[in-house]
Amino acid sequence: MYKVSTLADEYKKKLxxxxxAVAIVKPGDRVHYGTGCGSPVDLDEAMARRADSLKDVHILSCITIRKAPSKLYLATQSNDxxxxxxxHFSGADRKMCKEGRCWYIPMNFNELPSYWVGNDCGIDVAMFQVTPMDQNGNFNLGPQVSDMRGVIEGAKKIIVEVNENMPLAQGFQTQVNLADVDYIVEGSNETLAELPTKGATEIDRQIAAHVVERISSDSTLQLGIGGLPNCIGQMLADSDVKNISGHTEMLVDAYVELFNAGKLTNxxxxxxxxxxxxxAGGTKKLYDFIDGNPICCNAPVDYVNNVDVIASMDNFVSVNSCIQVDxxxxxxxxxxxxxxxxxTGGQLDFVMGAYHSKGGQSFICTPSTRTLKDGTKESLxxxxxxxxSIVTTPRSATHMIVTEYGVANLKGKSTWERAELLINVAHPDFREDLIKAAEKNGIWKNTSKCTF
Incomplete structure (x- = not known):
């Protein structure tokens, strides 16, 4: 740590x-671009300006939230x-993946900080956005502590891009000190990219109703992103449920609604x-709520997603979505x-943590069908x-599956019973085909208990 009298001088030396700043990137370097809203803007543009000189450079990231595609990506043509x-792919990553330019790093989110330290996954240069430096020589990381402590500890060189519009996140391990920074770039202060709140569909509302009726007062809640979680948040805000706490991987707008309704007491x-x-990822309303707010505690993912930490809270409710269930x-x-x-994110962490919580529940939600490009429907x-398809949550861990047709509690159920319960919450138009397939596969036979 520097003395206050020397902070300004040291800052100027590194500015x-x-x-x-990006001139230090060499051929073969592994460069971490930060997590979430911390992805660099001005530094990315500078990397793009020297694209012709780059060779075999790996750009690492996680859950990138940007206003526009990476300028470096647009300026380069090949993986060479x-x-x-x-x-964790964002929309921009999916586009790059389809073009053969982006590759997924399989991981359990709670382990990610350790990947960057002593695991043959070293980082040569880390560059990411931060708040302006405070009087103690600390730059706040903004609302994406996540794996950043591992990034900071593992990186050989650190470049920070100062953004005056970065919310100041309270919590722990939320800072990087001037002593640990090699270069400082004062950025163009772009406002953070927003993830607009999606409107809930009628099916979202039906699924949410099944979940909300099972949530009691004094529960701790984990929600993901999308129309469904926001619908659950609004329904809880309008319900008789009270004394809700929040412990979640991703902070979304739904928690602001719960707080404003007086339901979120933590x-x-x-x-x-x-x-x-x-x-965090959401609208300006969410970022403003976070900025300097002592109620909001941004913490490393190896703590937040720790199964034992989650399980230590009674009545923990985990709500996640999925693409398909067999x-x-x-x-x-x-x-x-x-x-x-x-x-993979932290879905499995929260599924297991919630189940091991006293009175805990894990809900994995999905519409019963999706509409294909030709207008036909497919059962999910x-x-x-x-x-x-990748198995994100194995059958041994799955607790409750929710569709608009109800809830299937799979814990302790045989393969026969699971098939029966899941067919019960499938779309009626597909139940007969599912029955035939289950019989053919030898996992179900007709019984007098069958309810469909």
């Missing part, structure tokens, strides 16, 4: 232009120059009074066949997963 690798066993999260209860939440869509409860 450079974006072009000067730059290869993008992501631990009176849980640990971190009492704090809304704990590891990264009749064994295997859940795919990250790929469509061989096409990577998102990532399938006899078997589509070839190439």
């Amino acid at each position: 450079v232009t974006a072009d000067e 120059q730059v290869r993008f690798e992501s631990a 009176n849980k066993a640990i971190n009492k009074g704090s809304l704990v999260y590891t990264f 009749l064994y209860g295997q859940v795919c939440s990250e790929s469509g066949g061989y096409q990577q869509i998102s990532g 409860i399938a006899p078997v997963l589509t070839p190439g």
Whole structure:
């Protein structure tokens, strides 16, 4: 740590232009672009300006939230120059993947910080956005602590891009000190990319109703992103349920609604009074809510997603979504066949943590069908997963599957019973075909108990 009298001088010594900072990137370097909203803007543009000189550079990221595609990506044409690798795909990553430019890093999110330290996954240069430096020489990482402590510890060189519009996130391990920074770039202060709140569909509302009726007062809640979680948040805000706590991987707008409705008290066993999260993504309303707010506790993902930490809170409720479920209860939440869509993230962590919580519940939600490009419908409860689909939550861990037709509690159920329960919550138009497939596969036979 520096003395206050020397902070300004040391800051000036390390202050450079974006072009000067990225000049340290060498052929073969592994460059971490930050997590979530921390992805660099001016530094990315500077990397793009020297694209012709780059060779075999790996750009690492996780859950990138950007206003526009990476300028470096647009300026390069092949993996011989730059290869993008992501631990959790965003929309931009999916586009690059389809073009053969981005590769997925399989991982359990709670382990990600350790990947960057002493695991043959070293980082040569880390560059990411931060808040302006405070009087103690600290730059706040903004609302995406996530895996960043591992990034900071593992990186040989660190470049920070100062953004005056980065929300200041309260919590722990939320800072990087001037002493650990090699170069400082004062950026163009772009406002953070927003993830607009999706409107809930009628099916979302039906699924949400099944979940909300099972949530009691004094529960701790984990929600993901999308129309469904926001619908659940709004229904809880309008319900008689009270004394809700928050402990979640991703902080979304739904928690602001719960707070404004007086439902979010965070009176849980640990971190009492704090809304704990590891990264945030939402609208300006969410970012403004986070900025300097002592109620919001941004914490590293190896703590937030720790199964034992989750399980230590009674009545923990985990709500996640998926892409497809098979009749064994295997859940795919990250790929469509061989096409990577998102990532494993912390779904399994929260599924297991919630189940081991006293009174805990894990809900994995999906519409019963999806509409294909030709207008036909396909059941999202399938006899078997589509070839190439990744099992995100194994059948042994799956607790409750929810569709608009109800809830299937799979814990302790045989393969026969699972098939029966899942067919019960499938779309009626597909139940007969599912029955035939289950019989053919030898996992179900007709019984007098059958309810469909």
